[in-house]
Amino acid sequence: MVKCCSAIGCASRCLPNSKLKGLTFHVFPTDEITKRKWVLAMKRLDVNAAGIWEPKKGDVLCSRHFKNSDFDRSTPNIKLRPGVIPSVFDSPYHSQEHSYSVMDSPKKLKHKLDHVISELEDTQESLRNVLEREKHFQKSLMKTIRELKDECLISQETANRLSAFCWECCQESIKREYIS
Known part of the structure; x- marks a missing residue:
């Protein structure tokens, strides 16, 4: 069926x-x-x-x-x-449901508030997970840059530029984490 x-x-x-x-x-x-x-x-x-x-x-x-x-x-x-x-x-x-209709009962308002709080908590948890994955990828990228430089596959100047870019991204990520 x-x-x-x-x-x-x-x-x-x-x-x-x-x-x-x-x-x-x-x-x-x-x-x-x-x-x-x-x-x-x-x-x-x-x-x-x-x-x-x-x-x-x-x-x-x-x-x-x-x-x-x-x-x-x-x-x-x-x-x-x-x-x-x-x-x-x-x-x-x-x-x-219209905002101009009769006001919701306290029980219904509590239900709506609980729902919004639950959504907020889920969103915060999701954001924390994304930021953790981003940190992991940034560390991995920095390691890859070091390995490429050590094996002379990229120049010191290119390694410095890539590292600076990764550092800026990392700092932005940390700022966003503290804002939430």
């Missing part, structure tokens, strides 16, 4: 060529708190129960409902980072 995305208005289906198109499908979390956050983010109602929709065991969401930063791409199999919440929805039901 072909799995379909559970988001309202999404026609994504898990077909053999889906992964080639960059489309992945993700089962709902087993952790009840995270699963509740997913369901609330979807804003899907159950017309039969007159309440919030509840996912069944085989229900999935496609990768279109997650930001690029929500994915861990460090392994061959693309996975969601732990604790991420889907946040990309295009259905008309999700665009009906």
